[in-house]
Amino acid sequence: MQSIFYFVFLFGFVQGRGTTCCTDGWLAFESSCYMFGKDVAAFTVAEQYCRQHGGHLIHVDNNHENNFIKDRLRDLKASHFWSGLTDEDIEGTWVWFDTDTNATFVDFYTGYGGHNNIADCVIFAYNLDYSWIDYACSSAAAKPLCERPSESCSCESTSANVIVG
Numbered sequence: 214m215q216s217i218f219y220f221v222f223l224f225g226f227v228q229g230r231g232t233t234c235c236t237d238g239w240l241a242f243e244s245s246c247y248m249f250g251k252d253v254a255a256f257t258v259a260e261q262y263c264r265q266h267g268g269h270l271i272h273v274d275n276n277h278e279n280n281f282i283k284d285r286l287r288d289l290k291a292s293h294f295w296s297g298l299t300d301e302d303i304e305g306t307w308v309w310f311d312t313d314t315n316a317t318f319v320d321f322y323t324g325y326g327g328h329n330n331i332a333d334c335v336i337f338a339y340n341l342d343y344s345w346i347d348y349a350c351s352s353a354a355a356k357p358l359c360e361r362p363s364e365s366c367s368c369e370s371t372s373a374n375v376i377v378g
């Protein structure tokens with residue numbers, strides 16, 4: 214019985230903290246892990262890179278996530294980064310590659326976003342303070358920005374043990 218209590222407490226503690234655990238090389242934020250690729254590639258190659266590492270190109274759900282990522286990008290060396298957003302199927306209809314769902318939040322720089330049928334994949338543009346612009350998918354112009362769900366938080370057990378006793 215005691216062990217069940219301990220488990221419930223530990224689970225509640227970890228959940229209550231909203232802790233995110235990511236493996237080396239991945240950055241934690243809320244319920245996701247992020248990795249910033251080092252080499253420029255075309256959109257599909259960048260997506261493959263993320264898949265090889267257990268994720269997809271980033272799916273930006275809201276302004277909160279977008280601002281977090283833009284702050285991190287500002288800390289990196291100047292480079293464009295791919296998101297997983299594309300209007301390849303229907304011009305001007307923006308779809309997230311990982312879930313095949315329409316975007317409910319976008320952050321396009323003024324004048325960009327569905328402005329032609331050559332530019333169908335979205336990058337965070339370093340020369341525009343990482344606002345989004347649509348770009349040629351086949352261009353090896355940006356680095357992969359990968360996202361995947363965070364892992365279970367067993368790495369919190371050490372601090373939980375200290376508190377329990």
Ligand SMILES: [Ca+2]
Binds near residue numbers: 245271272273278360
């Ligand atoms: Ca996300």
Ligand SMILES: [Ca+2]
Binds near residue numbers: 330331347
């Ligand atoms: Ca387009």
